[in-house]
Amino acid sequence: MGCCDVFAQKAIKMHHAYIDKFAYQDSPIHRIDARVKFIIAVVFTAVVISLPRTSVSILFCYAIGPFTVLVLGGIPLRFVFKHILLVSPFVLVLALTGPLYDKRAETVVFGPWDWQTTVGWLRCYSIIGKFVVTMLTLISLVSTTRFAELLAGLRRLAVPKILVIQMGFLYRYLFLLIDSAHHIIRARVARAIGKIGFRNETRVAAAMLGSLFVRSIDAAERINVAMQARGFEGHWRTINRLTIRGRDWVFAAVSAAFIFGMYVFVKPILG
Amino acid sequence: MHMANELLSVPVAGGTLAVAAGGLGLICRKVSRIVTSDKLPLMGVLGAFIFAAQMVNFQLPAMPGTSGHMVGSVLLSIVLGPHLAAVVISSVIIVQCLIFQDGGLLALGCNIINMGLVPCYVGYFLYRAVTVGKSGSMRTYVGAMLACVVALEAGAILVPVEAVLSGVLAVPFSTFLVTMVGVHFLVGLVEGLITVAVLAYLQQVRPDLVLEALPGRIRLSRRTVLVTLLVFAMVAAAGLSLLASSMPDGLEWSYAERPDQPGFKPIITNENTTIAAVDKMQGKYTPLPGYSIRGSSSAGWTSFAGVVGSALTMAVIWVVATFLRRRQLKCTTRI
Numbered sequence: 001m002g003c004c005d006v007f008a009q010k011a012i013k014m015h016h017a018y019i020d021k022f023a024y025q026d027s028p029i030h031r032i033d034a035r036v037k038f039i040i041a042v043v044f045t046a047v048v049i050s051l052p053r054t055s056v057s058i059l060f061c062y063a064i065g066p067f068t069v070l071v072l073g074g075i076p077l078r079f080v081f082k083h084i085l086l087v088s089p090f091v092l093v094l095a096l097t098g099p100l101y102d103k104r105a106e107t108v109v110f111g112p113w114d115w116q117t118t119v120g121w122l123r124c125y126s127i128i129g130k131f132v133v134t135m136l137t138l139i140s141l142v143s144t145t146r147f148a149e150l151l152a153g154l155r156r157l158a159v160p161k162i163l164v165i166q167m168g169f170l171y172r173y174l175f176l177l178i179d180s181a182h183h184i185i186r187a188r189v190a191r192a193i194g195k196i197g198f199r200n201e202t203r204v205a206a207a208m209l210g211s212l213f214v215r216s217i218d219a220a221e222r223i224n225v226a227m228q229a230r231g232f233e234g235h236w237r238t239i240n241r242l243t244i245r246g247r248d249w250v251f252a253a254v255s256a257a258f259i260f261g262m263y264v265f266v267k268p269i270l271g
Numbered sequence: 272m273h274m275a276n277e278l279l280s281v282p283v284a285g286g287t288l289a290v291a292a293g294g295l296g297l298i299c300r301k302v303s304r305i306v307t308s309d310k311l312p313l314m315g316v317l318g319a320f321i322f323a324a325q326m327v328n329f330q331l332p333a334m335p336g337t338s339g340h341m342v343g344s345v346l347l348s349i350v351l352g353p354h355l356a357a358v359v360i361s362s363v364i365i366v367q368c369l370i371f372q373d374g375g376l377l378a379l380g381c382n383i384i385n386m387g388l389v390p391c392y393v394g395y396f397l398y399r400a401v402t403v404g405k406s407g408s409m410r411t412y413v414g415a416m417l418a419c420v421v422a423l424e425a426g427a428i429l430v431p432v433e434a435v436l437s438g439v440l441a442v443p444f445s446t447f448l449v450t451m452v453g454v455h456f457l458v459g460l461v462e463g464l465i466t467v468a469v470l471a472y473l474q475q476v477r478p479d480l481v482l483e484a485l486p487g488r489i490r491l492s493r494r495t496v497l498v499t500l501l502v503f504a505m506v507a508a509a510g511l512s513l514l515a516s517s518m519p520d521g522l523e524w525s526y527a528e529r530p531d532q533p534g535f536k537p538i539i540t541n542e543n544t545t546i547a548a549v550d551k552m553q554g555k556y557t558p559l560p561g562y563s564i565r566g567s568s569s570a571g572w573t574s575f576a577g578v579v580g581s582a583l584t585m586a587v588i589w590v591v592a593t594f595l596r597r598r599q600l601k602c603t604t605r606i
Contacts, residue, residue: 045376050281053439057574060581067585071592087372091275094440102441109571111579120441127439130277138372147370160299162306166362169315174322174366181323198330205329206468209341212323213469214477220316224309234308270577 022075022143029073029144033248034153040255041141045134047259051267054122057110058262058270059129065258066136073144080143084135091131098124147171152242161235168236173223177216184208273367274382274430276375280437287433288380294388295361302354310355317347318359318366329465339461344386345394345419346466350480353395360387381433385426394422408474412467419463420456427455 023030029037048062070080102120142150148168155164188204196204276284306314321343328340348356361383367373374382401414431447434440440447473480 042376045276046281046284049276049279049284049377057577060578064581064584064588068588071589074592074596077589083372090273091277094275094278094442098441100441101443111572111575114571123441127277131275134276134375134377135372138369138376142369142372150369160296160303162299162303162311163295163358163362163365165311166314166318166358167366169312170318170322170362170366171370173316173319177316177319177323178326181326185327195330201329202464202468205327206465206472208327209324209465209469210472210476212327213320213473214480216316216320216323217313217477217480220313223312223316227312228309232308232311234311266577269573 022073022079023146025074025144027073027144028247029069029140029251031247032144032251033242033244034145034149035156035242036244036248036252037141037145038150038153038157040252041137044137044255044259047263048130048133048137051126051130054119054126055270056122056125056129058266059126059133061266061270062262063133063136065255065262066133066140069140069144070136073140075140075143080136080139083139084132087135088131091127095124095127095131098122098127149242152236156242165234165236173219176219177212180215181212184212273374274378274385274433276377278434278437278439279375279378279381280439281377283433283437284377284380286380287384288377291361291380291383291388295357295383298354298357298388302358306355314351314355314359317351318363321347321360321363322366339458339465341465341469342386342390342423342458342462344390345398345415345422345462346469348391348395349398349415349418349466349470353391356395357388357391360391363387381429385429385433389426389429390422393425394418397421408471411470411474415466415470416463419466420459423455423459423462424452427451427458 044062044065048059051058051062070077099118099120102118102123104119106117106119106122108115108117108122148171151164151168151171155161185208188208192204279287324341324343326340344356344360347359350356351359364374364382364387365379368376368379368382395418397418398414401417402410428448428451431444431451434447435444
């Protein structure tokens, strides 16, 4: 909305080409069961978020986890960091309010150096650090798991069937409709000369949205007929049977050991 | 308006996730009882439509360089009815989180409540209350406008409430609230204008859609909506009063005694033993962790070691993985 729409658009444009590229690769991480990866990602995120508000250095230690997963999964780190930058503006703005409002002085000692700063800045760094670590976690989940598998896993984790099917359809037709939105936008750009005023601007945008809406409904009708003809009864049939195998247990055990070890041994030292 | 993980504490994130999951579960159960399988593609494609519609941006007046786009929750709840719209918008928010990393994994509960459930139901109720079943175009437009402004405001007010309950932000609650309400009033106005314009367009091209005749649409009885709204208002009021009584904000710290900082002179001293005990505990367990206070340099070295060690570990992992992959590639090419 409003402030972040430019970035959201950039993100969508960028993803259109990139999104499936990495999830359809193959690596030891890609082969791990979607449920296991999802649960570990949620737990890890919760642990990172629950760290104290002003601790910064421990976040580097926590970053090792998702970093390792990304590297093992063969995901290019440039892509990952570019992506984190794209989605960061809202968090950055809120993080930067820290130094503005919290000006209690604080001396930071870091190795041979020490300098004067404020609690607000520490909070700011902490928010940004947590943002980066949790984003690494989310990206390492999504870019190593095919969306269909993730959905099947979510269904097994008791997410309502109708919501899972809804997301499946949404994902299936998302890029199609984004493409047709691009066509409409290009047509507007090709025809617009100079400024046309807010009134006309709104009218044009409404016509674009309206025609997109009617188009989507018509497309849905055709899809429905086609799916009914092929025997769709309200649930997906998949060949893939989700089973938790040995390597899933190993991954789960290693991750649990990492999270637990961090919590018990490193957290008391670094905070 | 997508909340990020970092703006929430784990209890608040867990609580909102539970509320969102419960609400969404109930709605899904109701929807799956009513909706037949031939409506599922329609819902899915309309979810994709919301994504595409958010890409169609337009210049805002008086603010050159900024552009707005549609949010779509109110339009969808007018056309589909609130239940289906809530499911569709929630699925959009989940996909935005998972695929586009808009908003965090733990903040999903908050985001579903703020941007999905609340706007859909509030917007629908207001729209219905104004139009009262009649389809005079003026009524439709006023209703849609009002629904957009109030629905988006209702969602936006929840953001600072959740953030302050989590106690993460340094910004005073009132400042954040005023900013959010102000910004989202404008966002709501723009959303209202564009929704009205889209409804006007649809009335010309496909009048059946606006006349609530889209197949698969579920209406809601007025009583249900009123009761839901009442419960919601009560919960909100309870939350707000809780907030007022115990602001878990950074502000408190600057007034109370700080056992971890002997040189700190409290402005207010509290004789209450519980508060003192809590304060002491807080001082003991979160004394600006990772950073030594006043001179003791050993903690500084530990954090230094932590950061450098982690960086080295990651570098080693990266180098080893790259090396292994190269060797693997060589092997495959040789074969």
